[in-house]
Amino acid sequence: xxxxxxxxxxxxxxxxxxxxxxxxxxxxxxxxxxxxxxxxxxxxxxxxxxxxxxxxxxxxxxxxxxxxxxxxxxxxxxxxxxxxxxxxxxxxxxxxxxxxxxxxxxxxxxxxxxxxxxxxxxxxxxxxxxxxxxxxxxxxxxxxxxxxx
Numbered sequence: 371x372x373x374x375x376x377x378x379x380x381x382x383x384x385x386x387x388x389x390x391x392x393x394x395x396x397x398x399x400x401x402x403x404x405x406x407x408x409x410x411x412x413x414x415x416x417x418x419x420x421x422x423x424x425x426x427x428x429x430x431x432x433x434x435x436x437x438x439x440x441x442x443x444x445x446x447x448x449x450x451x452x453x454x455x456x457x458x459x460x461x462x463x464x465x466x467x468x469x470x471x472x473x474x475x476x477x478x479x480x481x482x483x484x485x486x487x488x489x490x491x492x493x494x495x496x497x498x499x500x501x502x503x504x505x506x507x508x509x510x511x512x513x514x515x516x517x518x519x
Contacts (some may be wrong), residue, residue: 377416378478386468388485392419393518404498405519408419414460416514416515417514417515417516418512418513418514418515419482419513419514419515419516419517420485420510420511420512420513421480421481421482421510421511421512421513421517422480422483422489422508422509422510422511423459423478423480423508423509423511424478424479424480424489424493424506424507424508425475425478425506425507425508425509426475426476426477426478426479426498426499426504426505426506427473427475427476427504427505427506427507428469428473428474428476428503428504428505429472429498429499429502429503429504429505430502430505431501431502431503432472432476432502432503432504440503443497443498443501443503443505444497444498446496446497446498447496447497447498450495450496450497451463454479454481454492455519458482459481459482459483459488459492460479460480460481460482460519461480461481461482461517461518461519462478462479462480462517462519463477463478463479463519464477464478465477466478473505476498476504479492479493480511480513480517481493482483482517482518486508489508493506493508
């Protein structure tokens with residue numbers, strides 16, 4: 371079984387590596403080019419911001435079986451993701467792959483909100499959390515400003 375503490379550290383490291391990989395050095399000293407935005411910035415240090423990483427884990431009601439009830443819960447889960455995205459509160463989201471075990475990681479959110487209380491409130495509105503399909507853990511994280519889903 372995978373140690374969740376080590377896995378969380380690996381996920382955060384992967385997010386950091388991904389974020390840094392979007393920055394490419396150019397010939398002019400003090401200048402960087404952001405590949406995805408095609409924007410050049412002169413003498414600008416990387417701006418950082420506080421985020422909240424929400425680790426969603428399989429909860430007591432998780433099952434691999436796909437029933438009409440579970441389909442409805444998942445539909446609500448995806449609608450909730452779209453709502454957070456449209457409100458500008460969601461920086462990144464996605465599932466973990468190839469996880470096994472009763473409390474395996476299911477996915478994560480990276481939220482752009484002002485407090486852990488707001489992160490808790492948003493997470494507790496997720497139909498998968500409400501139904502017990504997922505449980506969660508929230509970790510404050512300091513990462514590159516401007517992460518967007």
